[in-house]
Amino acid sequence: MAVLIGFLVAAALLLHPFGYPPSEMDDYIIQNTQSETGTNNAVTAVVFDYRGFDTLGEATILFTAVTGVVMLFRKKKKEEG
């Protein structure tokens, strides 16, 4: 418990300061989206290009959901009921 509390306090103290992003990824994407992907919409460029693998996972989730629902609501055969 003391370890957990110590970890949480340390994590809270070591948070990035608000307003000073240590990562330059956002600036990179804003500046280079149009020249690298030719896309005006930076969000779509991130979703389908820079983070395409995430979108593949999203599509897989949707596919699994549809498969589950269609399996759940399939018609029963007469002799079973």
Added chain:
Amino acid sequence: MSKIVRSMASLLTLFAFIFGLYIIMHGHLTPGGGFQGGAVFASGVALFVVAFGSDYLHKSLKEHNLSALESSGALVFIGLAFGGLAVVFFYNFLVGSPIFGHIPPSGSNPGDMWTAGVIPFMNLAVGLKVLAGLSAILLVMALATNVAEVEE
């Protein structure tokens, strides 16, 4: 449903379909994209099901056709991802090529449909997948409730 609801729904369903397809095709220019446009299209299908009943829709549209459409959308998406495998998975290999290859000027610009390389195709594939998947869910659930009402 009554004749008023049916005639209004048959009008508005077409607008929902067109708006959904517009959001899918302009995903690389304006807010939106495949997921959002597919959801708008599927809401048009929901309006149709509410107004006309799922049996009417089921005469011309079977759920296994929708499942096939969804799977083909997923396959096109993964195939496009493998198309860039010469550099890296999900590489945008069509930028600068004759197909959707224009590069817009940096900063604000009026927008050009013929840009963004492989992203419009991916939007189209994901949009097809989402609209077919959500329509299949709607159709199957509506049919299931119909059967329950008949049995009671």
